[in-house]
Each structure stands twice: as C-alpha cells, then as structure tokens.
Amino acid sequence: MVEWSEQERSIITGIFANLDYEEIGAKALCRCLIVYPWTQRYFGSFGNLYNADAIKTNPNIAAHGVKILHGLDRAVKNMDNIKAAYAELSVLHSEKLHVDPDNFKLLADCLTIVVAAKLGSSFTADTQAAWQKFLAVVVSALGRQYH
Numbered sequence: 086m087v088e089w090s091e092q093e094r095s096i097i098t099g100i101f102a103n104l105d106y107e108e109i110g111a112k113a114l115c116r117c118l119i120v121y122p123w124t125q126r127y128f129g130s131f132g133n134l135y136n137a138d139a140i141k142t143n144p145n146i147a148a149h150g151v152k153i154l155h156g157l158d159r160a161v162k163n164m165d166n167i168k169a170a171y172a173e174l175s176v177l178h179s180e181k182l183h184v185d186p187d188n189f190k191l192l193a194d195c196l197t198i199v200v201a202a203k204l205g206s207s208f209t210a211d212t213q214a215a216w217q218k219f220l221a222v223v224v225s226a227l228g229r230q231y232h
C-alpha cells in the first residue's frame with residue numbers, strides 16, 4: 086500500500102485541477118509516438134501517423150490523449166487504491182490491446198516532460214518527486230494484470 090503525505094496529495098490534486106487535458110494529453114501522446122515510434126503499432130486504426138506533423142494533427146490521437154488523462158484522473162480520485170481502480174484497465178491493456186507494459190513508462194516520461202515544460206519554474210524538485218511517484222504507482226498498477 087502506497088503512503089502519500091499531505092504535501093504529495095496536494096501537489097498531485099493541484100496539478101490536475103489546473104491541467105488542460107486537451108493540450109497536455111495530446112502533446113504527451115504525440116511525443117510518445119514520435120520519440121518511441123514502435124508505440125505507433127497499437128494505433129493502426131487511428132489513421133495517418135506517417136510523420137511527426139501527421140501525428141500532431143491527427144484528431145484521433147488528440148482525442149485519445151484526453152482519454153488517457155481521464156484515465157489518470159481516476160487514479161487521482163483513488164490515490165489510496167490505484168491498484169484496484171486500475172484492475173480493469175490493466176486487463177484491457179494486457180489481454181485485449183496487448184500493449185507491452187514497458188511502454189507505460191515511456192508514456193509516463195513523456196507526460197513528465199510535457200507537464201514540466203508547461204509548469205516551468207513551478208515544477209520544483211518537490212513537485213517532480215510527487216509527480217513521478219504518482220506516475221510510478223500508475224505504471225505499476227497498469228502492469229499488475231500481466232502474467
């Protein structure tokens with residue numbers, strides 16, 4: 086069971102309260118698909134991913150970025166039991182989507198970079214520590230139903 090300090094909780098809820106899901110979700114997913122091109126294989130039905138411009142202007146990718154952030158939202162609302170909150174999502178990624186769980190960490194890193202760029206100097210070391218702890222728990226929970 087993960088323990089959260091009051092400071093960590095307020096940092097995480099504070100970030101999400103002010104996050105523009107459309108901007109951050111799309112930017113993070115685009116970055117993941119461009120920086121780690123093998124992740125594109127899971128989005129074969131999303132249309133044109135031919136190059137970075139195509140990825141950045143693909144409306145299906147932008148919409149899916151928002152969906153991912155709504156997924157993270159679920160973790161924020163269930164910080165004391167992210168594992169249970171993500172059980173179904175983990176089964177989906179494992180058994181139906183067959184997403185290699187190593188990719189969760191790659192997307193998490195892209196999210197960190199995009200959020201850090203957005204927050205600028207307010208992305209302090211304390212903020213980074215809480216944020217990365219949160220994403221590490223998310224990544225672990227998403228990988229739980231793999232076997």
Ligand code: HNI
Nearest residue numbers: 124127128152153155156157182184188189192193223227
């Ligand atoms: Ni992921 C669907 C959340 C990482 C590939 N993903 C979802 C959905 C949520 C979600 C929510 C929608 C589920 C539903 O429809 O019930 N995904 C998350 C989260 C992370 C993550 C929170 C990590 C932080 N997903 C990844 C990664 C990949 C990925 C790293 C592939 C590289 N996800 C998918 C695919 C779908 C998906 C593919 C289905 C898309 C569709 O609509 O066809």
